[in-house]
Amino acid sequence: MSEPKPGRPPRAVDVAAAAEVSTATVSRVFNNPEKVAPAIRERVLATAKAMGWMPHAAGSALARRRSSIVGAVIPTLDNEVFAAQVGAMQAAFAERGITLLLSCFNYDQDQAVHDVQAMLARGVEALAIVGEAHRPELFAAIRARHIPYVVTYSHRPDSPHPCVGFDxxxxxxxxxxxxxxxxxxxxxxxxxxxxxxxxxxxxxxxxxxxxxxxxxxxxxxxxxxxxxxxxxxxxxxxxxxxxxxxxxxxxxxxxxxxxxxxxxxxxxxxxxxxxxxxxxxxxxxxxxxxxxxxxxxxxDNHEIGRRAADYLLACLEGGQPAALPPLVPTLIRRGTTAPPGLG
Amino acid sequence: MSEPKPGRPPRAVDVAAAAEVSTATVSRVFNNPEKVAPAIRERVLATAKAMGWMPHAAGSALARRRSSIVGAVIPTLDNEVFAAQVGAMQAAFAERGITLLLSCFNYDQDQAVHDVQAMLARGVEALAIVGEAHRPELFAAIRARHIPYVVTYSHRPDSPHPCVGFDxxxxxxxxxxxxxxxxxxxxxxxxxxxxxxxxxxxxxxxxxxxxxxxxxxxxxxxxxxxxxxxxxxxxxxxxxxxxxxxxxxxxxxxxxxxxxxxxxxxxxxxxxxxxxxxxxxxxxxxxxxxxxxxxxxxxDNHEIGRRAADYLLACLEGGQPAALPPLVPTLIRRGTTAPPGLG
DNA sequence: GCCCTCGATGTAAGCGCTTACATAGATCGT
DNA sequence: ACGATCTATGTAAGCGCTTACATCGAGGGC
Structure with missing residues (x-):
């Protein structure tokens, strides 16, 4: 019975009224479609489409206590190495309906701490960070939130962090x-x-x-x-x-x-x-x-991005994520090395 | 008087209780500090810091009806041109406390429509999009939300869109x-x-x-x-x-x-x-x-990113944004051009 | 001394959505 | 034919925060 206010995006209650169902049903159509009778489901879908409605992420995040956002913290996009990693992560997450937040700390540790805090405030559910040389409070902040994270481009055998990278x-x-x-x-x-x-x-x-x-x-x-x-x-x-x-x-x-x-x-x-x-x-x-x-x-920077994303996704889905073996970079012998003194 | 539940991130009400103020005051300390007496302000700040609290973005977005998120939609990060643009935008937005959502459509128009819709659902307050050759429903969706947007890398004189780019x-x-x-x-x-x-x-x-x-x-x-x-x-x-x-x-x-x-x-x-x-x-x-x-x-790709961000920020702050003059790319005559037939 | 103003703080009503629980039919075994 | 069981849907209580409005004191003008 709610009046859809003109000039403002429609809300679930507007769609519910128009489709003559309850907001619960509208929500279910979008989150647990199999729990709704097909006829009603179609009706709600059609109504929502006609009204241009989609679930509002903030409201949903609040109620569900899940943001479906993960963060990536890298030094800079100006290096194609990190750009490739981010691109691969973004693609992998997008497939699962997860949005990627990006932040570049420009090799500045304080900036990195700040970025991570901002991301935590945004409610990221997981975090990928380049390198492990960060201030202790950075990792402390992540741990305090109990969210999964992964360090990329590092893979010391005795690192305390889950790592996707090489030695x-x-x-x-x-x-x-x-x-x-x-x-x-x-x-x-x-x-x-x-x-x-x-x-x-x-x-x-x-x-x-x-x-x-x-x-x-x-x-x-x-x-x-x-x-x-x-x-x-x-x-x-x-x-x-x-x-x-x-x-x-x-x-x-x-x-x-x-x-x-x-x-x-x-x-x-x-x-x-x-x-x-x-x-x-x-x-x-x-x-x-x-x-x-x-x-x-x-x-293989795409591979690093993909593995990092897969690991975090596994954590989010509650599964015991597979172990993270180090990647092995391969030496490509091309034309710039030869024995010395041939001149 | 609320019980802070252990193992969960603290909420504003927990901080309020600990600092012996109301949640309104806590909120004001973080959003309108000048409206709170200095003594109380310091106390709240200290308490919040001690408890590791920061405003939860989803709750805040909901109440405030502002997400402080903007989206960037680019073809790919694998081209340093777009990576640089995104990097510059991210930096410009971060300065104003705005978070950047990124999405790569891989030169696929359907993907771009999808990405834009996902971003709108996330409540982005503004959008930057590379190019103007997109499906009409992409721009229709943006317009329906009445949010500012800008097209980058294009600057046809008679374009219907606000553009940051060159001809x-x-x-x-x-x-x-x-x-x-x-x-x-x-x-x-x-x-x-x-x-x-x-x-x-x-x-x-x-x-x-x-x-x-x-x-x-x-x-x-x-x-x-x-x-x-x-x-x-x-x-x-x-x-x-x-x-x-x-x-x-x-x-x-x-x-x-x-x-x-x-x-x-x-x-x-x-x-x-x-x-x-x-x-x-x-x-x-x-x-x-x-x-x-x-x-x-x-x-100058950084310049494009910065201008796009500045334009969108101006829109968000309600000001009449300055006109967007086209950028003028400059021909750099280096060593690969010469009169023909010199051989 | 009284009333008014004004600044600092509190109270409480949402923001839009999800979901546990309640409810109401329908189905079925006996 | 009746209750048990199930399924489809509705009801309503939050999620954590902001903010309009109410309240309360302290100053100040008369």
Missing amino acids: NRQAFHGIARHLLDLGHETIGVIIQPTAGNDRVAARLDGVRGALAECGLAVRPQHLCEGEWSIDFGRQSVRAMLATDPAPTAVICGNDYLAIGALLEARAMGLSVPRDLSITGFDDIAISRQLDPPLTTMHI | NRQAFHGIARHLLDLGHETIGVIIQPTAGNDRVAARLDGVRGALAECGLAVRPQHLCEGEWSIDFGRQSVRAMLATDPAPTAVICGNDYLAIGALLEARAMGLSVPRDLSITGFDDIAISRQLDPPLTTMHI
């Missing part, structure tokens, strides 16, 4: 191993800032570990740490090659850095890989198109 | 003009699918218009339409160069296609730009790093 240390150990096997002994590293970034710190550690096994080390002047950008790759390799002895190979923290290194080395008249071997990490789309194509580690 | 037709007219001025007469085009993509259709139209002004046209065998990917750029340029007469210049619908064209032309032993001029569009990060660096149109 960064081991991956870079493998890269270093590859260069050592080729015979390199003077190896440079161009890498993202390690401070507050567990993944990057683990990578550097992996390189150091592999070198140490051969009694080698990274010389300070052969270690450049800075923002991941093509330009930083360029300037780093230029600086490094001015030292004596110059490195015969350089391991880069991601493909952007490696691309910069490659371009600059070529611009300096060096031949890659004859004069200098270069490795990347991530295998972004452009890498295999370069000349020579970049030797790098391939990471 | 695609004019932009490609400019590119073609550039090549014509250099003396090219046989010009190929490698472009994304035009069906259901107003922006791309306008681009092709711009090229055709400029050629027509000189009594020229794109030969059918010099027009390749397909998914934007480096590989499609490669195969297209290869096919095109096998025709007779072969084009002396090729205009690409975006930088990815242009990169493919450039790489393949070089792989075929051609010298760019001596044997073939190539243009891109978007000016993605890698483009200026190529060898030779790519001549392309620069689009």
